[in-house]
Amino acid sequence: MKDTFDLRRFGLYARKEFSENWKAYALSLVGLSAIMGYNIYQDWNYVHSNLYDKKYPLEIYSYLAIAMGPMTWIASSYLLKSFSNRQQTFATLTLPVSSFEQFLYAWMIAVPFATFICYVLWKIAWSVFLPYFLNDIPNLLIGNDSNYWTGNPYVSVFFLGGSAIFMWGAVTLGRLNFLKVLGILITVGLLLFEWGPNRLLKATFPNAYHIRKPAPAPWIPQIVTIESSKGVFSNDIHSTFEEVYQFWWVLCVPLLLYTITYLKIKEKEV
Secondary structure: OOOOOOHHHHHHHHHHHHHHHHHHHHHHHHHHHHHHHHHHHHHHHHHOOOOOOOOOOEEOHHHHHHHHHHHHHHHHHHHOHHHHOHHHHHHHHOOOOOHHHHHHHHHHHHHHHHHHHHHHHHHHHHHHHHHHHHHHOOOOOEEOOOHHHHHOOOHHHHHHHHHHHHHHHHHHOOOOHHHHHHHHHHHHHHHHHHHHHHHHHHHHOOOOOEEEEOOOOOOOOEEEEEEEOOEEEEEEEOOOOHHHHHHHHHHHHHHHHHHHHHHHHHHHHO
16 A cells, blocks of 8 residues: 555655645646636626626626636646656656656645635635625625536536546656647537538528527536427427436536556656
């Protein structure tokens, strides 16, 4: 067991990595704070514009998810950057720690630590600026329902799945792996979410002359709205295996990708 994981050895390794990379971590926090500040500035302009309807609350939780997602992706790619070229890979694999300990440290910083820091910064930012919003617009409604972002199980696809993909890319795609993975995701996303669903739905509903809303994402139960010569119809497409389907996307896919990443690291040891 100690060849795979030793708590004292892991603690020494984590302290070493954190002390050597704290400047990069701090710089990422500055960038994240700038993004949050820009989002708050956009909200300030929005609530003071003619487009805002004061009957509806100002939703602020969406920016939390927008910040958490890219933060975990960038951290996942950066923390395994040493595997992008042979010289750094060799130096990393000769450290007196196991591959599992290296992978575990990268995962802990990239996922739970990064998301926690994002939440803390988001909470601090809105606690500072929200009184200015309420002072300027006393009757402003603030959306405080976080269930969509924290209670939705599919959010893990965004965080865990995205983190796993960028970790895999860092170990297998070499230099500029973050940009390569991002390019692959954008290309596949356009094919699956734009080109693919429209072709599939047109084949499924040949009498429809306009498809109003294509399938949003493969892990979400799809709502298809079509407009045909007989009128407008909305259909919820649910599978009898929906719970299995959800379990696969939410948990199995990220775990599978994390396992593949760890095995690729082990493979480099040989």
